[in-house]
Amino acid sequence: MRTDPQAATDALFRILADPTRRRILDLLAERGPLNVSDLAAEFPDLVTSGISKHLMGLRAAGLVHANREGRQQIYALEVGAMRDTLTPWLKKYDRFWNQALERLRDLAENERRQK
Amino acid sequence: MRTDPQAATDALFRILADPTRRRILDLLAERGPLNVSDLAAEFPDLVTSGISKHLMGLRAAGLVHANREGRQQIYALEVGAMRDTLTPWLKKYDRFWNQALERLRDLAENERRQK
DNA sequence: AAAATATCTTACTGAACAGTAAAGTGTTAG
DNA sequence: CTAACACTTTACTGTTCAGTAAGATATTTT
Secondary structure, three states, X not given: OOOOHHHHHHHHHHHHOOHHHHHHHHHHHXXXXXXXXXXXXXXXXXXXXXXXXXXXXXXXXXXXXXXXXXXXXXXXXXXXXXXHHHHHHHHOOOOOOOHHHHHHHHHHHHHHHOO | OOOOHHHHHHHHHHXXXXXXXXXXXXXXXXXXXXXXXXXHHOOOOOOHHHHHHHHHHHHHOOOEEEXXXXXXXXXXXXXXXXXXXXXXXXXXXXOOOOHHXXXXXXXXXXXXXXX
């Protein structure tokens, strides 16, 4: 039962849309696995339960995973899902990644369009 | 006056969060420059002014540009802004792109953490 | 000049969602 | 055993935002 790639893309971009969630991913990338309190300490304007909720979202999207250690939960980055979804998505645009080629293509298209 | 990279990232992910806008980008990538009516025809459930509003958003984010041609506006992909913002963002995670390396790192971190 | 066409703007509405407070669960320390 | 700690869940609230309808603007056709 593998999930629809369209649905996976929707879910991924939806979860990446929030700056706090992206910052959490950044922190886990920079500093390695962290518990909730350490993460929450990086967001003085937010309450801990808010961070927890974001972590639940990231977990549901498969972007992080947690290991209980005593009374703490150690969250770590899990980039597999991101890679699997983002790679094919980016591939659709890599033909355009080179701006020069894109401009040539646009010129050709406009040419053609003018009968 | 170049814009804050953090703000640029926020704006990009915000704009990419909507499935309709991503689909518009896809259509422009697959079929080349298109006018508003042709794009709108791909979204039978949406009204034309809705598509126009999405196009304004994409334009403001620098992801598309338009050339007037008579009474039509020909929209085309403009991936420069996306590349400039997405490349450094992805770079933060490419160290983790390889899942095997990630697992090793996690093991090491958990080891260290257990004093 | 008026009508038709193509697109954009504005004002509105409903739904999704981030953030909070408070209560709930699980684990360890006294 | 119970108090403290670490985190999660639930219910609520305000804001943001996609989608719509109606009107505005610009261009072309008749």
